[in-house]
Amino acid sequence: MKTALPAPPRAAAPTAVATIAHPDKQWLSRAVFAVFLVFCLTxxxxxxxxxALGLVLAQTVGNPFPSFTKTYTAKLLQYSVIGLGFGMNAYSAVQAGRQGILFTVCSIFGTLLLGYVAGRWLKLGRHLTHLISCGTAICGGSAIAAVGPVVRAKDEEMSVALATVFVLNALALFLFPAVGHAFNLSQQQFGLWCAIAIHDTSSVVGAAAAYGKEALDIATTVKLARALWIIPVALGTALAFRQKDVKVKIPWFIVGFIGAMLLNTYVLATHYVGPWLVQAARLGLTVTLFFIGAGLSLNAIKSVGAKPFGLGVLLWLVISSVSLYVILHT
Structure with a gap:
């Protein structure tokens, strides 16, 4: 019987080099992450x-805390949205909600129908098509996270759908304020357009905040009212896909936002702490977008694929252009 010989010493050299280099790169990525995070709080x-800083981090030294940013992105966004409620008036919010209700209903069902037709034309899977359509129609990642378990979507389908809407969200955050100024949109018009045409609540609030306070109030109210459609759409999805024994997650942070807004409107004492809470919420939103950018690595973007990304772009362009035309001509 032959005895196995140990590996020659020189075979271990590459591993030793990699072990030495890895901590250096990890230290650098952590240092850059910390500097960028501190700057986001200024x-x-x-x-x-x-x-943009998050995207730079992801494409250069990489995100050193992917699990941390993934876990706390949604939580930080939800708490930030609740905090923004302390800077809003209930009467103004109701008025803004009335203006956006018809837009909301028409755009949601129109987007879902167009997504179904375009998905069949592109020969995409039914689950992936529905996830991207729901993300575009309602509120991006939140809608995908709610509808995915209902259709029992695979992890790969969820990842591709989320990556698609996150990439388009990043583009919208930079493009929409520029387009709004180019068309000379009012604060009210821009806030309504943001809430209808941008997927995720984080990018809606970010783009509207860059445009003005009135735009921010309108966009936040209309977008959160739109997000409530997660519940009926998820229930309808269960029926359409013939799924049984499914649980639909209720977006409780919207209830928190409404509660904060009511306190700010009717309880005088909240006026003393309200401005501080709103400021903290805006800082939280800024950090949230840094986390989102840090999670959009080149590999995540490449994993989307041409057809799913094409479907996302098609739906986004249609809902953006049609809603902008209607807003300009009504």
Missing amino acids: PWASPPVAL
Whole structure:
């Protein structure tokens, strides 16, 4: 019987080199992450700048805390949205909600129908098509996260759908304010357009905040009212896909936002702490967008694929252009 010989010493050399180099790169990525995060907490940072810093981090030294940013992105966004409620008036919010209700209903069902037709034309899977369509129609990642378990989507389908809407969200955050100024949109018009045409709540609030306070109030209210459609759409999805024993997650942070807004409107004492809470919420939103950008690595973008990304772009362009035309001519 032959005895196995140990590996020659020189075969271990590459591993030793990699082990030495890895901590250096990890230290650098952590240092850059810390510097960017601290900057996002300063008055010089804004949501678009924070997103850009996150993208720079992801494409260069990489995100050293992917699990941390993934876990806390949604939580930080939800708490930030609740905090923004302390700077809003209930009467103004109701008025803004009335203006956006018809837009919301027509755009949601129109987007879902167009997505179904375009998905069949592109020969995409039914689950992936529905996830991207729901993300575009309602509220991006939140809608995908709610509908995915209902259709029992695979992890790969969820990842591709989320990556698609996150990439388009990043583009929207930079493009929409520029388009709004080019068409000379009012604060009210831009806030409504943001809420209808941008997927995720984080990018809606970020783009609207860059445009003005009135735009921010309108965009936040209309977008959160739109997000409530997660519930009926998820229930309808269960029926359409003939799924049984499914659980639909209720977006409780919207209830928190409404509660904060009511407190700010009717309880005088909240006026003393309201401005501080709103400021903290805006900082939280800025950090949220930095986390989102840090999660958009080149590999994540490449994983989308041409057809799913094409479907996302098609739906986004249609809902953006049609809603902008209607807003300009009504």
